[in-house]
Amino acid sequence: MCANFKPLTLAQLEALGLTEIPFEYSDEVYPNYEMPLLFRSQQGLEWRKVRFGMIPKWADDLSIALKTYNARNETLMQKPTFQNSIHKCKFGVIPVSEFYESKYIDNKPQRWSVRRKDGQAFYIAALYEICQKSEDIIRSATMITMNAIGHAMMKEFHEPGDIKRSVIVIPHDRLEQWLSWKSSNIQSFVDGFPVEEFECAYAPKIKIEKINPQLNFFD
Template sequence: MCANFKPLTLSQLQQLGLPQIPFEYLEEVYPSYKTPLLFKSEHGLEWREVLFGLVPKWAEDVSTSKRTYNARYETIFEKPSFQDAAYKCKFGVIPVTEFYESKYIENKPQRWGVRRKDGKAFFIAAIYEICKINNEIIRSAAMLTMDAIDHPMMKEFHEPGDVKRSIVVIPHEHLDHWLNLKQPHQMTQFMQGFPVEEFECSHVPKAKIEKPTPQLNMFDLF
């Protein structure tokens, strides 16, 4: 399960030929922090600033985002927090430089980072939602996860005996297809482990993170 990551950098953005991101964002993200989400509108590819942790339409506050940052694709159509966004095909991606997982060495957790070997940003599959709480528009998203018991890299993370899970990487060449899905169950074709030969991982000790500051939201609607 992914609870910590670094969004793509400006140089990676240019490398991928993506539209400019029209707002500032943090260099490292945790649940309930804000991060860029890329999705497809009638105008083409667009960015939105979202909470990392999906806030369903029925929520009374945003505190749920601290628990809903990952959505198991196997049960996504059953869980009240995610089913509405999933059935309505609110699919997007969260582009990242690196994400972090705990690896247990001699029964002690170490923070390990997973990244592409070529240094490019990669797209993590996400679902997003928009709601209004106390007259404030809230945009939020959750990363999709899948079983990782057979994945050569991801099965090594998390505490021994815990369920092994992995984020879902959308290949660069399939981004448009993912963002244009019209039938919710078509998402299943993308639920595959990322190619381990294109990625690497290493121990990355945790650095001191500055307290996040409010970000300017430049859009009123998705």
């Protein structure tokens, strides 16, 4: 499951010809972090700051986002968390520079990145939700995933076994079609991204050591 990614950069935003994002966001996003979502409104393409992880109207605790950041396309209609959004066709995309997955080497997980070879940002298919809790308006979204057991690149990730998943990448030339889609049947978009256009690489987390001021007392 994709639980960590880098949103698109300013340079990538300009290269795609998208409007400026009117809010700040983290360089890396994890579940329950705020992130930029692109969707289509009556006014055209719009950005919204949303939480990474679906927060349905009936949820009492926002921490549910820690468990709802990915949604299997096969069960969207059956899961109470996602039913409202899929019935109302609340489709959006999460534009990313790269996302991270675990590859098991000698039974130990390593963090690897997946990105486009040409350096462009790409669009991950998403469902979004808007609900009100007390005085607050809560906006949230989840990435839609697919079976990746037959995908040449993504089958190498996740824990050893027969269950392999991948995010669904919306091709640049199908963005408008996806954002304007008015059916809960999304099977025409459920397709593995073209391996020849992407690359993966080992990407360990950078550890930032905390420096105790007393250690530098005699420097």
